[in-house]
Every structure is written in structure tokens, then in C-alpha cells.
Amino acid sequence: MTEKVLTSGDISEIEKAYQHFPLRSAACIEGLKIIQKNHRWVSDDAVKELAELLEMSPAAIDSIATYYSLIFRKPVGRHVIMVCDSVSCWIMGYEGILNHLKNRLNIGYGETTQEDRFTLLSICCLGTCDHAPAIMINNDLHRDLTPDKLDAILETYK
Amino acid sequence: MYPINDNIEKPLTQHIKNDGSWLTLKEYESTGGYQALKKALQMKPAEIIQVVLDSGLKGRGGAGFPTGKKWSTIDISENASSIKYLVANADEMEPGSFKDRFLLEGNPHQLIEGIIIGAYAIQASFSYIFLRWAYHLAGKALTQSIQEAYDAGYLGKNIGGSGFNLDMSLHISVGRYMCGEETALLNALEGKRSNPRAKPPYPSNSGLFGKPTIVNNVETLSNVPHIIMKGANWFMNLSKTGEGGTKLYGASGKVKSPGLWELPLGISLRELLEDYAGGMADGYRFKGVLPGGGSTDFLVEEHLDVAMDYASVAKAGSRLGTGTIIVLDDKTCPVGMVHNLERFFAQESCGWCTPCREGLPWTAKILYALETGAGKTEDLNILEFHTHYMAPGNTFCALAPGAMEPLQSALKYFKADFEMHIHQHKCPWNS
Amino acid sequence: MMAKIFIDDKPYEVDGSKNLLETALSIGLNLPYFCWHPAMHSVGACRQCAIIKYKDDDDKKGKLVMACMEPVADNLHISIEAPEAHAFRAGNVEALMTNHPHDCPVCDEGGECHLQDMTVMTGHNERRYCYTKRTHNNQYLGPFVNHEMNRCIQCYRCVRFYKDYAGGKDLDVFAAHNDVYFGRQEEGVLESEFSGNLVEVCPTGVFTDKTLKKHYTRKWDLTNAPSVCHQCSLGCNIIASERYGTIRRVLSRFNGDVNGYFLCDRGRFGYEYINSKNRIITPARLVNGSFAAITAGDAVQEIKAIINTENNTIGIGSPKASMESNFLLRELVGPANFYAGVPAREGKLIRQVIAILDNGKVKTPSLSEAKTYDAVFILGEDLTNTAPMLALSLRQAAKNEPNEIARAVKIPDWNDAATREAVQGATGPFFIAAAHDTKLDDIATGIYHASPDQIAGFGNAVAGNINRQLNFVAADAEIEKLSDTISAALLAAKKPLIVAGTSLYNEAIVQAAANIAYALKDRGKDAGLIYILPEANSIGSALLADQYLEDAFAQASPKEAKSVIILENDLYQRMDKTATDTFLQYFTNVISLDYLENATTRNSTLLLPAGTFAEADGTIISNEGRAQRFYQVHVPKNDVRSSWKWLAELMAAYDSSPINLDAVIDRLTAAFPALQAIQYVAPSAGFREDTQKIPRSPQRYSGRTAINADMHVSEPRPPADPDSALSYTMEGYVGIPPPALTPFYWSPGWNSAQAINKYQIEVGGELHGGNPGKRLFEPDPNSKAAYFNSTPSACSPKEGQYMVLPLYHIFGSDELSAQSPAVAERVPQPYIALNDSDAGKAGIVEGAIIEILLSGNKKWLPVKLKMGLPQGTAGLPKGLQETAGIIYPFYTTIKIAGND
Ligand SMILES: Cc1cc2nc3c(=O)[nH]c(=O)nc-3n(C[C@H](O)[C@H](O)[C@H](O)COP(=O)(O)O)c2cc1C
Ligand code: SF4
Numbered sequence A: 001m002t003e004k005v006l007t008s009g010d011i012s013e014i015e016k017a018y019q020h021f022p023l024r025s026a027a028c029i030e031g032l033k034i035i036q037k038n039h040r041w042v043s044d045d046a047v048k049e050l051a052e053l054l055e056m057s058p059a060a061i062d063s064i065a066t067y068y069s070l071i072f073r074k075p076v077g078r079h080v081i082m083v084c085d086s087v088s089c090w091i092m093g094y095e096g097i098l099n100h101l102k103n104r105l106n107i108g109y110g111e112t113t114q115e116d117r118f119t120l121l122s123i124c125c126l127g128t129c130d131h132a133p134a135i136m137i138n139n140d141l142h143r144d145l146t147p148d149k150l151d152a153i154l155e156t157y158k
Numbered sequence B: 001m002y003p004i005n006d007n008i009e010k011p012l013t014q015h016i017k018n019d020g021s022w023l024t025l026k027e028y029e030s031t032g033g034y035q036a037l038k039k040a041l042q043m044k045p046a047e048i049i050q051v052v053l054d055s056g057l058k059g060r061g062g063a064g065f066p067t068g069k070k071w072s073t074i075d076i077s078e079n080a081s082s083i084k085y086l087v088a089n090a091d092e093m094e095p096g097s098f099k100d101r102f103l104l105e106g107n108p109h110q111l112i113e114g115i116i117i118g119a120y121a122i123q124a125s126f127s128y129i130f131l132r133w134a135y136h137l138a139g140k141a142l143t144q145s146i147q148e149a150y151d152a153g154y155l156g157k158n159i160g161g162s163g164f165n166l167d168m169s170l171h172i173s174v175g176r177y178m179c180g181e182e183t184a185l186l187n188a189l190e191g192k193r194s195n196p197r198a199k200p201p202y203p204s205n206s207g208l209f210g211k212p213t214i215v216n217n218v219e220t221l222s223n224v225p226h227i228i229m230k231g232a233n234w235f236m237n238l239s240k241t242g243e244g245g246t247k248l249y250g251a252s253g254k255v256k257s258p259g260l261w262e263l264p265l266g267i268s269l270r271e272l273l274e275d276y277a278g279g280m281a282d283g284y285r286f287k288g289v290l291p292g293g294g295s296t297d298f299l300v301e302e303h304l305d306v307a308m309d310y311a312s313v314a315k316a317g318s319r320l321g322t323g324t325i326i327v328l329d330d331k332t333c334p335v336g337m338v339h340n341l342e343r344f345f346a347q348e349s350c351g352w353c354t355p356c357r358e359g360l361p362w363t364a365k366i367l368y369a370l371e372t373g374a375g376k377t378e379d380l381n382i383l384e385f386h387t388h389y390m391a392p393g394n395t396f397c398a399l400a401p402g403a404m405e406p407l408q409s410a411l412k413y414f415k416a417d418f419e420m421h422i423h424q425h426k427c428p429w430n431s
Numbered sequence C: 001m002m003a004k005i006f007i008d009d010k011p012y013e014v015d016g017s018k019n020l021l022e023t024a025l026s027i028g029l030n031l032p033y034f035c036w037h038p039a040m041h042s043v044g045a046c047r048q049c050a051i052i053k054y055k056d057d058d059d060k061k062g063k064l065v066m067a068c069m070e071p072v073a074d075n076l077h078i079s080i081e082a083p084e085a086h087a088f089r090a091g092n093v094e095a096l097m098t099n100h101p102h103d104c105p106v107c108d109e110g111g112e113c114h115l116q117d118m119t120v121m122t123g124h125n126e127r128r129y130c131y132t133k134r135t136h137n138n139q140y141l142g143p144f145v146n147h148e149m150n151r152c153i154q155c156y157r158c159v160r161f162y163k164d165y166a167g168g169k170d171l172d173v174f175a176a177h178n179d180v181y182f183g184r185q186e187e188g189v190l191e192s193e194f195s196g197n198l199v200e201v202c203p204t205g206v207f208t209d210k211t212l213k214k215h216y217t218r219k220w221d222l223t224n225a226p227s228v229c230h231q232c233s234l235g236c237n238i239i240a241s242e243r244y245g246t247i248r249r250v251l252s253r254f255n256g257d258v259n260g261y262f263l264c265d266r267g268r269f270g271y272e273y274i275n276s277k278n279r280i281i282t283p284a285r286l287v288n289g290s291f292a293a294i295t296a297g298d299a300v301q302e303i304k305a306i307i308n309t310e311n312n313t314i315g316i317g318s319p320k321a322s323m324e325s326n327f328l329l330r331e332l333v334g335p336a337n338f339y340a341g342v343p344a345r346e347g348k349l350i351r352q353v354i355a356i357l358d359n360g361k362v363k364t365p366s367l368s369e370a371k372t373y374d375a376v377f378i379l380g381e382d383l384t385n386t387a388p389m390l391a392l393s394l395r396q397a398a399k400n401e402p403n404e405i406a407r408a409v410k411i412p413d414w415n416d417a418a419t420r421e422a423v424q425g426a427t428g429p430f431f432i433a434a435a436h437d438t439k440l441d442d443i444a445t446g447i448y449h450a451s452p453d454q455i456a457g458f459g460n461a462v463a464g465n466i467n468r469q470l471n472f473v474a475a476d477a478e479i480e481k482l483s484d485t486i487s488a489a490l491l492a493a494k495k496p497l498i499v500a501g502t503s504l505y506n507e508a509i510v511q512a513a514a515n516i517a518y519a520l521k522d523r524g525k526d527a528g529l530i531y532i533l534p535e536a537n538s539i540g541s542a543l544l545a546d547q548y549l550e551d552a553f554a555q556a557s558p559k560e561a562k563s564v565i566i567l568e569n570d571l572y573q574r575m576d577k578t579a580t581d582t583f584l585q586y587f588t589n590v591i592s593l594d595y596l597e598n599a600t601t602r603n604s605t606l607l608l609p610a611g612t613f614a615e616a617d618g619t620i621i622s623n624e625g626r627a628q629r630f631y632q633v634h635v636p637k638n639d640v641r642s643s644w645k646w647l648a649e650l651m652a653a654y655d656s657s658p659i660n661l662d663a664v665i666d667r668l669t670a671a672f673p674a675l676q677a678i679q680y681v682a683p684s685a686g687f688r689e690d691t692q693k694i695p696r697s698p699q700r701y702s703g704r705t706a707i708n709a710d711m712h713v714s715e716p717r718p719p720a721d722p723d724s725a726l727s728y729t730m731e732g733y734v735g736i737p738p739p740a741l742t743p744f745y746w747s748p749g750w751n752s753a754q755a756i757n758k759y760q761i762e763v764g765g766e767l768h769g770g771n772p773g774k775r776l777f778e779p780d781p782n783s784k785a786a787y788f789n790s791t792p793s794a795c796s797p798k799e800g801q802y803m804v805l806p807l808y809h810i811f812g813s814d815e816l817s818a819q820s821p822a823v824a825e826r827v828p829q830p831y832i833a834l835n836d837s838d839a840g841k842a843g844i845v846e847g848a849i850i851e852i853l854l855s856g857n858k859k860w861l862p863v864k865l866k867m868g869l870p871q872g873t874a875g876l877p878k879g880l881q882e883t884a885g886i887i888y889p890f891y892t893t894i895k896i897a898g899n900d
């Protein structure tokens, strides 16, 4: 027997989630979120275990997991940097921020720095266009960015 | 930047603190919160719908459909489905839009009260708030506020002794612009891929989990308590035009003071740009504007005096959309801007219908080619064709037609700039 | 309700309940489409069927709409030909093609590709897209289906068929935007028994037939025949295709009354045994312990001499062989010496079913009509494995009652996605009483697992609830509750359907099913009753003989018997090995007509090479009592021919004139007037369309040019076909032949199988000229058929012993298809199934090897724990080499191997 990915904690959280829905399968997105919250990303094994829990097929789960852009089906670092690349940030020069990040961290989109510290991703309009350019690191929004400010911010994520 | 002190009545935002914290239940109640609910529960559902209809409230999610009219499509007779849903659309992912965030983070109870009243009007027994993942602060505010509302008896069984029951649940989405489209949102709520659904049947007939459902925007629903409290006439008179109410307007881009303001519906674009956004930033000149988010048509200099209401902006050839303007300046390449938008839309296509799934990436690739100097004259014909190919009705939902709006208007107003890219074999702004 | 609509200003009277795409296609107009499918209806995804719809007479501009999503309305004006509609459709194909690899020359779909047809139809012919295409990796999907994702045009038909229609779980759509991917979660064998339909459902070359790939031929170079699947009792219609002497593939042949558009994987991929190296291809005589080939003439002379010099030749028929072959054998040896080729228990059960079909008062619906019932109760059958396509039909039936939810909110039946969204996966009243879990459990609303006798008793309890005069009571309170639920649901339904069969060899189950159906009928219900039988011509062969293998074995004695002729039948599959050995040893001459080497042919003295369905003509009778004709695909270059042809040659009466199929059928119907309808199953050999025969190859056939050029530049004369109105060439009638004689589908502009639209009166409906086949039995409304007072027999678990039941496998339980290499990959290894609590008590775990006595021999088999198998029962996979000749059920003891 290989070791299970989902802990009993995950399972009880997921079980609680599907009480909110008339159908168990409706909790699929909740389930994926819970797994990602607790494990950073959703592995193939996690997909299978969630499928079993929700009485769905792994294919049905993965159909959803691969559809949504914020479910990570590949490992990510401890901190996920999401750079807004939508129109207002583009006008306000997000590319400067992005290039600065790439150079500093020495990674491109979809890549993770050594020791799993940062993963760099793009994200659609963060809804803070009056403070463009903006990025999100984990759950934190950083706005009105300049390359200098960015360096200080990165330092706070170890 | 918010708020500017003027003497305009601002029912939606006047109590919002500007310190990053939201109004707690106590604070909300002290501003008159939940009085409208008490009043509404004394009314008949049909009366509420009538007041909302009379108020002229139009959907603030972008399409501008009259809210009262939408609600009246729900069957609230005896033999109607016993399960109905009301869903607040807090997905706000339209590029350049940031208005719902402000309401969610500042005054969650106002939305919750609006939902409860709406749910009572359509006799729904369950409500959802569909929130985009990136709005973490709003998520916290809503989670706490829903709990407070339950504890205070505004949610749950027999609300205020009226016999009306309502549950509410917050659903946090995992990213996809498509989720904002109301039928796609229902699929997402059901735990499925957010492909849109065919209409008819409309959600009011067969919606979430197959039951009658109404989806409304956050700003739309936040208006409801005020309308119930102060009446349809009051609401109608808030605006400068025949469409009732105030509107959250915003501005981003190279303007002096980007920001968000609650203003009477129908102020002019010029007022918005010059009086509130402070005019163009130093060294930049105005070139054009998307009046209501990424999927609206450009307006240009000649339109600056257009009133920012649904009918007037439509008459000028665009849409009020979300009312958050994105300003294009003379130092920014219009082709590059449209490319950024089309790449976004192509990326966010759900992949269900052909024109959107295949047409948008093609559009984006052509624009990229133009930007990088590889454009050909023929490309403009193809772009032109795409604007017809992906016109409203031709695609399954409104995503691709929305995506064509900035493109078709850019081809109209900035054609010379496109041609320059082709003739110079490079982006003239990128030298 | 009819409606009048105007298409490009021409008026048409049309069915008011359809959408505009179906309507246009039914009228015969050409309108391209991808995502719409006649069996799966509309979702509006591909946007290919765009037309212009006008508000009223004055509206000249109109609005672009998708025909598949628009209902017909009276006085509606639409245009297919409007330039804007044309431009949109061409543009749409152009968009679809942006990521398509344009690899038609190396694509298996080329030449019968719906995408090619539609591309040409829209007029798109110039590629403007000049950027990189997205590419995907392909997956290994098992032995049946090949995957080439780059060709995908994202019509979503595959997942709609696989998941929504067929209930499959392991194929899905992944990712989003123009990256969407259709496949499995990870590489692996597609689990659905209906996966092969992807080949036909996919409009391009993403999913193609992997067995065809091994010996690929373009559609236009195939020689085809209308045929009938021989691999279970349902009689699905097929097209079998040949080139250069080998069978290349099987496709579904549309029959609106039987299989519609689809086939199961056994039927589609189980043909490969026909090309096997183990085929018997020449007559042979046993000389000194080994077979030596002899000429056909010598063989016939020799056998004739044997039959003539002695009068005691017996004949053993076969439920796999045609009516014609069984009948001629019966003629040859005389009715008294002719035995149905099945054990008595099975044969009597089949006769029981026939009696109910013939004298009963309840209709046996066709496979396709089964989809229209709104409550289903299955007794004792694992349908996915014993009658796969019925399982597929019933999956659709299970949607009928819940679909009322959608109808109540005015969603038209053709609006597929909206219907599913309204219904939310609910399934209708659907009950299964079976000996173990089945693959239909996911849609069942009530399940009862028990031994065969308990299933029968349970069925009678349901009947007793429906007709209180019947003296049946439920065995206990829990059962009573479930039987109450079932009887109430059946009574509440508009059309309740009862399904049972012979697979558990239990007469009481067969009778209980009839009791329920009769009781429903007596309560005024429009009930249906379907029985599943073991083999393709079980009914037909049982109609010709009422003596069985045991009778043959019993009458044979060393003193009397001289010769036996065995027709397409491996007796070792059916009877105990020792008994069969003894039986065969009594005969001086054992003459086998068969296709493949097997234990019986190895114990024969003379062999005649019999034609499989692909090399033979004939008639078989399906479980519905539908007589259907199959035709020879090609004339083999060896001595293989229809068994009835061999038998005719052996018969003195036919010495003077060679006889053809029509003559045999004449004789058959003269001897069995009740089977008169067989004559009208298909046009006779003399039939001509426009004075011409019907070509087996399409007009585009190009394969005859150079293949024999090393011998001669002119083509050899094509073989004549005295038995049918079909010719073996591309010459002949161009146009739509009678349905029973349709060897392929083609219509100008429609090279893909979707050309079928043109062969139907209304798309998805009946074929022009009527759906093929003749039903032999219809219920008699005045029938006085009595209820069965069946008392369950001895088939109950016995203390200290296991009752062993047969377990059916779609791949494995049919002896011929299992010898097809692709199917063989899916045949399970032998095992013994135990109930988990029995196993637990005995300390047996999954995979443990246990010892069991089979036909007196010890066998060692690994254990599988089978859900729901009742305590005290065990199961063995039926029809595997290792389990051949077992008569079920039987009792045995079991112990862990090595623990003596
Ligand atoms: C692609 C797409 C995205 C949308 N996103 C949003 C959104 O994020 N928030 C929103 O309120 N409406 C969005 N809409 C509009 C909704 O479909 C719907 O019209 C709205 O939620 C209805 O609410 P209202 O009547 O109160 O405006 C979107 C529409 C489309 C086509
Ligand atoms: S694989 Fe075939 S059936 Fe499936 S979406 Fe693609 S083209 Fe359609």
C-alpha cells in the first residue's frame, strides 16, 4: 500500500464541504481548494483520492482541476507570485515589474526558484487597476509597484 | 483616492470607512442597516419587485438589464418550484474593473441585506455569493458578516418572525473570467467546468441545480436596501438621466488621480475624466477610453461629453459596462493595448464554441505579429472579418463578442496606427 | 404537430417538434454540422450549422442563428443560402482548421471524414492562418481505439457520447480555451464497452479503429456487405468490409428498430477471428492421426457415400449457424436425427421464452424501442455483458422519467445540454435484481442481490403485488418493502419494461418476468417484456429442433451410431469433456463444418470449411424474434463457403440443379409455414434496382488497377453472386438501395458515415423502405396466456457447498470474438469469484489461489471478491478455455490451495 496524500484532516474538511451542496460531486472544486490549501498543489494521487471520496472518476475531477487556472497540478514553491498582466497594469508598465522579477529570481513563468521559495505565475486583472501595476504573493496584494518597492517586498517572504 | 468630498448623495458608499476595515454588523445597523429588510418583510414579494422595477435599477454587472424585470420572470406562484436560488455575482474579473471589490471590502452587510431582500422578493430559500479567489479581504469580510447575519437572525429560519427562511453560502472560485458569465457561474457553482449554458432556458426557469435562479451583480444588489428604504422615486432622482441611481465609476491608466467614485448615473465622461480622475497625467495626452472595462468599444475625443449612462454610451457606439474607464494615452500603443486584451480573452475562453476558442487566439496572434513588425496588410482584413465572425449571437456566450468590441472600435478609430505597424515593420511606440 | 416553414423562400410542411437543423437535413438539404448528432441532439457548441432567421415576411436582413438550437415555428422564414450564412460557415471551418494538422493523406479517416465533407461543403479552401498550431501528446487507449489528438476540432461529441450517452467514466475533456484535450486522465485502456463508437462519433481522425490500422484500407477500396452481428442475441446490424481476402473492419449499420447508430465493442472489434491462422480453409480427412487436405469434390463424394450407405447419420445443429444451415442439416439427416446443438436445460429454456413470445400477451419491444420505456426492472441479467447494446438502450430509458422535469419547464427534447442541466443526473425508476453487482448499478434506483431462485421469488412477489389474485408473497419484510417500491413504480409508469433472460439457466426467473409483465398488462399497462438469449440464432435453431445434446449423447451407442455431422459447434464448449469424448468415440465418422480449429474439430474425422458471417449468406433470428439477413462480404479464394452450401451439395435431392439461398428459404418456409416471414426479410437474388445489381464497393473504388498486374493487365472476372441481388464490384445501381441490401453509405458530398441522413425518411428515424428485419412474434391482445405458478427449483445454496454461477464477460464469454487478437487482450484471466463475507470467514483474501473441482478435475484459480455475490455462491467466468463445458449452476466445495 502506498501512502495516502489526503490526511484525515483534509478528508473531514472535504466532507464538511459537501454538506453544503445537494450533490456530492458539486463539492469537487471545494475539495480541490482544500487539498491545495493544505498541500500547496494537487498531485495525481490527490486527484484519485478525491475522486474516491466524492464518488466521481479521476477523469471527471481532473477535467475540472485542469480547467481552472488557480488549481495547481504541478508543484509550486512556498510563495506563489502572481503578476497581473491585464490591460491597466500593462498600460502602467507591468512588464518592468515582471522583468525585474525574472532577473532577480532567475526564473520565468511557471518556474520555481531553488529551495522552493518562489513560483512565478501570471494572473488576470486583480481588480485594483487604480493602483496598477499590482501583483499578489500568496494571499497578499501589492499595489502601485516599482522595482525598488518590489525588492523590499520579496524580502518579507522567506 | 476615495472618497472625494462633494455634496453628492452616495447611498452605496457614504458609510464605507477608508481604513481597510469593513462595517461590522453593529456599525452597519447604526447607519440604518437592516431596516430595509424589516420593511421588506412586511411587504408582499410582488410589491418589492414592483418597487425595484419602478426604480429603474439596471443590472450593474455589465449588461444593464432592468433588475425588476429580471426578478419578475421568476414564478412565485403557489405551484412554482419550492427551491429557488439567488446568486450574487462577485466574480469581478473584467479587465480594468474594480468597483465590486470596494463594496465587498467596505460594506458586506449592505450586499447581504440586498441579497436577503432579493431572495424574499423571488421567494428563494438559498443564496450564494460567488466570489473570485483573488479577493481575499472580501472573503474574510463576507465570511464574518454572513456569520453575524445568521447570529442576528437575518439569515436562517423564520427571519424576523416573517416565516421566511433563507440560507447563504460563500463560494470562492478558482479563477476563470468565464465564471462571471451568469450561466457559466451556475456551472461553476455546481462544481463543473464553467462553460456557459444555452439560453433559453433562462436561469429564472431552469438554473442552479436545475432550479429557478436569479443572478445579480454585487453593486446591483447593494442598491436594493436603499431602494426599499427610500423608494423608487428617490432612486430615480439620484441619477442625472432616466435610468435610476448612482453608479460606481472608476478610472485607470495614465490619469492624474486614478480611483473610484460613486456619482449620479449619467455624469459626462469629461467630468469623470477631468473632475474626478484629475485629467491626464503630466506629459500624456488623451487618445481614447474604454468606458466600462476591457470588453467595451473605445470612445475618443469626440465622445467626451457623452453621458455615462446605459443608453447614451450605447448611442455613442459603446457600452457602459462596469463603468470603470480605462484610459489610453498618446504614449501607449493602441495595437499593443488591444493585443493585451485579446490575449486575455483568448486565454479566458472556456473552449466550448468554435469562434471564441479558435478565433480569439488567431486574433491575438495577428495583433502580436503586428506589434512585432511581422504584420501584413491582409491581416487587417482578417481582423475585420473576425469582428463580424465573433459578433453577438454568433458565439455561444457574450465573451467573444465582448472581446471584439475594443478591436472593432480600435480598427475604426486607430486604423492609421495599425497601418503604421505594417508599413514600418515595427511598433512605432517601441523604438 | 406540423408546421409550415420557408427555407430560402420555398415552403415546406415539417414536424413542429424538431429543431431547424434536423428539419433541414430531413428535407434533404445540405447544412454542415459537427457537435449535433442525431442520437445525442443539440448543444450548439460548434456553430457550424449557422443559418439566417427572419423575424417576419418584411425582415430582409435577418439574424444569424444556429439551426440546431432553434425550434421550428409555424410560418418561420429562414435561409441557408444567404451570403452571410455562407461566409460564416466557411469562416467557422477555417477557424476549426487553424489547429488541425491538414494530414488527410496519412489519416485513417481520410476519404470518409465528416470534417473533410463539411469543409468542402462550406467552400473554405484557402488557408490564411500562418502561425504555429497547438500540439498535443496522444495516449495509448487500449487495443481498440487509436488516439491522435492533434486532429481534434473540439466538437465535444466524444465526451458527450462516452459520458452522457454511454455512462463511461474514464474519458473526459481537460484544460480550457484552445488547449482543450479529449482523452483519459492518464494513458490506459478505455473502460467502456462502447468505446468503439468513438470511431464513428468523432467527425475526424482523433479516434480511429486500431484493428483497421493493422491492415488499413481506404473506405473507397473496401468491399462491403450488409450483415448482422453474430456475437450475442440482439442482432445488431453491421457493415463488414473486406479487401484482398481479409476482413478489415466492422461498422454499425443503421437500423432504427435495432441498434440505431451504435455497436458494442465485442460486435465491432470481435471480427478478427475471421482472419485467424487457425481457420479451417480446406476440406480435410483424418489420416493416421493428422488431417490431410482433400479437394472439395472428394470431400463431398466421400461424405455422400457415407451418408448413403448407412441410414443412421445424426446431425447436430447450432445456435450460431443460420436458419438455412440448420434447416438443411435437418433435411439431410431427417428431423428425427436432428438435434439442437445445446444442452437440454438451455434448449428448454429457450423454448419457454419462445412460447411466451409466441403466445404471450405482452409486447417484446425492439432494442431501439426499449429506449422509450419509462420504468425498468431487470431480473437476473448482467446486461452489459450478456446483451451490451440493450444496456446502452436502457441507459437512455432511465432518462425518460426524469426528463419530464425538463419538459415541464418547456425545454424541448432535442436541447440536450439544457435537459441534462435541468435533470441533474437523476435517473428514472430502474431496478435490478441480479446475482451480483452490474455495470448498470450506477443508474439503478433499487438493487437486489440474491441467488437465482431468490431472484425468481422476488420477481413473483412483485407480480403478486401488481395482481393480488396471484398467490405470491415476499420472502421477508425487507424484500417486501423493495418489491412494494418496484411494483408501485412499475404501475406509476406509462410504459414499464421487464427484462430477463437465460443467462442464469433458471426457468423460474423467465417465468417470473412473464408474470410481472402479464400482471402489468392485466392492470391496463402498456408493458414490455424482453428476454436475452445466449446466442445469435438461439431462437431460430430452437424453432427447428426439440431434442438436445443430452438426447444425442443418450441415443448414441457403440453398436448403432455410424456418423455424426456437427454444424458450426464446438461441443466441448457446451458439454462435459468426458461425456463429449465418449460420445464422439462412438462414431466412425465425425464430420464437422466449422470455421476455427477447436476441440470438436480436433476430434473429428472429416472437416468442411464453413463460412463465418463474412463468407456466408443466411438468416438469423434475434432475441426480439426478428429475422434478419446477412450477406457474404466476399468470395474467399479457398473452399470456405456457407455451411448450407456444403449441405446442399451433400443432399441427393439437389444433385441435378445447384441451389441458391432463395431456394433453401423456399424449402424452409414450406416446411415451417410459421416462418413464412423469412422470405420477406430481404429482396431475393433476382431483385434489380433499375435493372441493376447493388454494388458492394463504392463508385470511388480504385483498388482493382494494378494489384494483379504481375500476372495479367486485365482484371479477372468478378465472381457471380447467385444468392443475392448484390454484386461483387463497384458496377451497378448508384443510389439508395433497399435497406436490407445497403452495403455502405454514400451520397454526393457525404463520404462519411453521416451520409446515413440521406437514407432516412427523417434524420434519426426510419430508413427509406423501412427498417430491415421481420418480427416473427407479435402479442395477441386476446391471449389467454396463463400465469406461471413456478416454484423455485433446487437452485439454492446448499449447506457446506458453494453454488457456482456463470459470470459473463463481454470479452471472453463469446468463444469466437475472444479469439480476435484485440478482444483477446481484454479477456480476463480465469478466476473464481467469492462473496466477501464468505471469503472473510474462510480466511481467503483477494488473489489467493484456491482449489475447485471442475468436471471432476481439480483446478487452481485466483480469487476475486465480487460485490453483491450472495453468500454461499461463487462465480466462474463463462466461456473461457478453462471453464469450457461447464453446466451451470453446479455445487462444489472450495478450499485454499495447499491446505489439505
Ligand atoms: C464573459 C463574461 C464575464 C462576466 N463577468 C461578470 C462579472 O465578473 N461580474 C458580474 O456581475 N457580471 C459579469 N458578467 C455579466 C453576467 O453575465 C450577468 O449579466 C450579471 O451578473 C447579471 O447581473 P446584473 O443583472 O445585476 O448586472 C459577465 C458576462 C460575461 C459574458
Ligand atoms: S476528439 Fe473528436 S469528437 Fe472529441 S471533440 Fe475532438 S473532434 Fe470532437
Ligand code: FES
Binding pocket: C021, C032, C033, C034, C035, C036, C043, C044, C045, C046, C047, C048, C049, C050, C066, C067, C068, C069
Ligand atoms: S451543429 Fe449546430 S452548433 Fe454544432
